[in-house]
Amino acid sequence: xxxxxxxxxxxxxxxxxxxxxxxxxxxxxxxxxxxxxxxxxxxxxxxxxxxxxxxxxxxxxxxxxxxxxxxxxxxxxxxxxxxxxxxxxxxxxxxxxxxxxxxxxxxxxxxxxxxxxxxxxxxxxxxxxxxxxxxxxxxxxxxxxxxxxxxxxxxxxxxxxxxxxxxxxxxxxxxxxxxxxxxxxxxxxxxxxxxxxxxxx
Numbered sequence: 001x002x003x004x005x006x007x008x009x010x011x012x013x014x015x016x017x018x019x020x021x022x023x024x025x026x027x028x029x030x031x032x033x034x035x036x037x038x039x040x041x042x043x044x045x046x047x048x049x050x051x052x053x054x055x056x057x058x059x060x061x062x063x064x065x066x067x068x069x070x071x072x073x074x075x076x077x078x079x080x081x082x083x084x085x086x087x088x089x090x091x092x093x094x095x096x097x098x099x100x101x102x103x104x105x106x107x108x109x110x111x112x113x114x115x116x117x118x119x120x121x122x123x124x125x126x127x128x129x130x131x132x133x134x135x136x137x138x139x140x141x142x143x144x145x146x147x148x149x150x151x152x153x154x155x156x157x158x159x160x161x162x163x164x165x166x167x168x169x170x171x172x173x174x175x176x177x178x179x180x181x182x183x184x185x186x187x188x189x190x191x192x193x194x195x196x197x198x199x200x201x
Contacts, residue, residue, distance in 0.1 A: 031044070044061050047165040060086070060163070061085065064083055064084070081157060082151055083178070084149055085147075092167040095137065095138055097165055097166070101177055106154060107131070115147075119142075156180065159176070
């Protein structure tokens with residue numbers, strides 16, 4: 001099993017790759033291994049849309065694992081929640097999958113875990129200032145193929161945020177993503193109230 005990871009660093013993004021264990025896994029390993037995930041944040045979402053013949057159609061299995069419960073080699077060493085996704089392409093070539101983040105969470109590794117016979121991303125990275133999304137880029141991800149298990153880690157527990165599958169067209173639905181710490185939300189609220197107070201003066 002191959003785990004590919006990236007981590008946000010103080011100076012930017014750094015990528016690493018390591019070989020863990022051996023042998024190829026069966027296709028669809030996320031759904032088969034999600035029994036220990038948080039039930040309210042486990043399932044499958046159908047992404048499907050058509051715009052004048054430009055289409056996208058895919059099932060995305062998703063599961064969020066509490067710290068220390070990820071069933072594969074844990075990229076956070078058991079210290080973070082693991083947000084995992086696996087795409088089953090039902091139509092035209094998929095070029096990207098993104099999951100929105102709020103920009104103020106504690107994010108860790110981002111990467112993929114090879115699933116035998118699956119399609120591996122060509123790039124895994126956090127995107128935008130903050131960042132604003134986790135992204136996995138693909139090439140040649142054709143109909144009938146399944147992606148690697150795509151993951152990122154965070155110290156924060158899950159909420160729902162917009163995720164997008166992009167092929168010839170794109171479709172978005174809410175999938176699990178980290179929720180900012182309550183203390184962070186409190187600071188944001190104080191900042192808004194402060195600005196409103198200044199306007200009134």
